[in-house]
Amino acid sequence: xxxxxxxxxxxxxxxxxxxxxxxxxxITDYAQDSLGDVVYLELPSDGTAVTKDETFGVxxxxxxVSDLYSPIGGTVIEINDALIDNPEVINDDPYGDAWMLKxxxxxxGELEDLLTADEYKxxxxxEK
Amino acid sequence: xxxxxxxxxxxPLHEIHKELNARLVPFAGWEMPVQYAGVIEEHLAVRKTCGxxxxxxxxxxxxxxxKAMEAVQAITTxxxxxxxxxxxxxxxLCYPNGGVVDDATLYKLSDTRYMFCVNASNTEKDFNWIExxxxxxxxxxxxxxxxGQVAIQGPLSEEVLQNTCNLDLSLIRYYHFAEGKVADIDxxxxxxxxxxxxxxxxxxxxxxxxxxxxxxxxxxxxxxxxPIGLGARDTLRLEMGFPLYGNELNENTTPLEAGLxxxxxxxxxxxxxxxxxxxxxxxxxxxxxxxxxxxxxxxxRSHYKILLKDKTIGEITSGTMSPxxxxxxxxxxxxxxxxxxxxxxxVAIRNKTATARITKIPFYxxxxxxxxxxxxxLKD
Numbered sequence: 001x002x003x004x005x006x007x008x009x010x011x012x013x014x015x016x017x018x019x020x021x022x023x024x025x026x027i028t029d030y031a032q033d034s035l036g037d038v039v040y041l042e043l044p045s046d047g048t049a050v051t052k053d054e055t056f057g058v059x060x061x062x063x064x065v066s067d068l069y070s071p072i073g074g075t076v077i078e079i080n081d082a083l084i085d086n087p088e089v090i091n092d093d094p095y096g097d098a099w100m101l102k103x104x105x106x107x108x109g110e111l112e113d114l115l116t117a118d119e120y121k122x123x124x125x126x127e128k
Numbered sequence: 129x130x131x132x133x134x135x136x137x138x139x140p141l142h143e144i145h146k147e148l149n150a151r152l153v154p155f156a157g158w159e160m161p162v163q164y165a166g167v168i169e170e171h172l173a174v175r176k177t178c179g180x181x182x183x184x185x186x187x188x189x190x191x192x193x194x195k196a197m198e199a200v201q202a203i204t205t206x207x208x209x210x211x212x213x214x215x216x217x218x219x220x221l222c223y224p225n226g227g228v229v230d231d232a233t234l235y236k237l238s239d240t241r242y243m244f245c246v247n248a249s250n251t252e253k254d255f256n257w258i259e260x261x262x263x264x265x266x267x268x269x270x271x272x273x274x275x276g277q278v279a280i281q282g283p284l285s286e287e288v289l290q291n292t293c294n295l296d297l298s299l300i301r302y303y304h305f306a307e308g309k310v311a312d313i314d315x316x317x318x319x320x321x322x323x324x325x326x327x328x329x330x331x332x333x334x335x336x337x338x339x340x341x342x343x344x345x346x347x348x349x350x351x352x353x354x355p356i357g358l359g360a361r362d363t364l365r366l367e368m369g370f371p372l373y374g375n376e377l378n379e380n381t382t383p384l385e386a387g388l389x390x391x392x393x394x395x396x397x398x399x400x401x402x403x404x405x406x407x408x409x410x411x412x413x414x415x416x417x418x419x420x421x422x423x424x425x426x427x428x429r430s431h432y433k434i435l436l437k438d439k440t441i442g443e444i445t446s447g448t449m450s451p452x453x454x455x456x457x458x459x460x461x462x463x464x465x466x467x468x469x470x471x472x473x474x475v476a477i478r479n480k481t482a483t484a485r486i487t488k489i490p491f492y493x494x495x496x497x498x499x500x501x502x503x504x505x506l507k508d
Binding site for chain 2: 039060
């Protein structure tokens with residue numbers, strides 16, 4: 001199980017990578033492993049406003065449907081269209097090719113309560 | 129600490145599942161493997177080579193005595209009198225209102241001895257029902273704790289099993305069984321399954337089940353055998369349109385509504401539920417089970433509403449992304465008037481309605497050895 005240090009995590013198992021004012025969002029290695037084979041992904045369109053801790057989409061494995069929660073608020077400036085066509089990439093490369101959204105953040109303060117890699121790892125181990 | 133698992137039963141293969149790194153989940157009171165390598169990989173292994181399933185959680189109920197035949201006939205919808213020794217029949221236990229107590233496979237061992245294989249979630253209920261309705265004329269025994277069960281399914285099943293079995297498997301026809309030895313252990317070998325592929329369900333003593341499993345895995349290595357969890361068991365049966373109790377079948381749904389007429393013999397003199405089913409045929413069957421494939425994106429899931437021009441006409445009972453067909457499929461009940469193949473309907477998926485089309489069941493073509501070509505989905 002991988003927990004890269006350069007990103008932040010939520011307890012709902014999303015990750016966020018911040019570059020300037022742009023946040024890239026995806027789901028964690030632990031999340032994809034728990035889901036099993038991912039077969040379907042629903043994302044908002046460009047320009048949609050997302051709110052911290054509210055759902056922005058849905059990911060489905062063969063058996064289960066799971067909501068996706070935004071780690072931060074802002075405006076969606078890009079979605080990963082290729083991932084919608086090939087959602088199985090979420091299982092193969094959750095922190096890389098399986099990024100989901102790029103969001104222009106409207107409040108950097110919202111990053112503060114996100115978990116570090118170590119904190120998230122600890123959280124996941126307790127959840128097991 | 130896993131408090132939620134404290135009351136779960138373990139099959140005789142529990143330790144093996146843990147060694148195989150299975151993901152174990154609670155199912156019908158049992159801790160069962162939902163997947164090993166992954167649902168899609170396991171599913172495709174069964175379609176292409178073969179897979180081994182632990183189905184020891186299934187219930188087995190024996191009905192015996194000189195009136196066993198009459199007793200079984202009176203509580204089942206199919207015609208048990210047509211069964212020969214060594215033959216299996218798919219059948220229903222119904223309530224007087226025609227609703228389903230359970231669906232089961234019925235094994236005829238002799239005129240005086242029958243065995244039902246029933247759903248794990250219903251074993252206790254079924255045993256009580258059978259005891260209550262047949263116990264006065266026959267001996268009814270819950271032998272679920274005596275039998276372990278494994279299923280080997282897929283086109284290479286016969287070849288793999290033959291390596292460990294003293295019976296000539298080519299002589300066992302579809303929906304027939306024989307008693308013999310598997311891995312030198314006394315076993316009942318039945319050419320049945322829940323996947324649509326050729327394959328066998330094997331019953332053996334509980335404490336010998338692990339030996340049989342290990343020998344089959346060893347014999348199957350060079351054929352690409354894989355252990356298969358409940359996740360793939362569900363997607364495999366769904367591609368075949370096989371009903372699952374609790375989804376397509378329940379106490380408020382009749383086998384006729386589920387489209388399973390060929391397992392209901394209304395010409396039989398009597399069976400529990402007959403009057404209600406005859407009445408239903410006369411008055412017309414108001415809801416019907418249909419297969420759906422999605423035209424627009426989205427996966428139908430249990431309890432999603434089925435719509436026709438904004439009006440709810442039914443509900444999804446099962447749905448998934450089909451690993452063999454790579455498209456979203458489902459089953460559900462709709463008002464019979466709208467149940468024709470080709471009809472376009474909507475499925476309410478979260479906040480939108482996605483178009484689907486009623487399609488024939490099975491979704492995936494049945495593939496069986498030539499000897500069985502005349503048998504359709506399930507032999508009646």
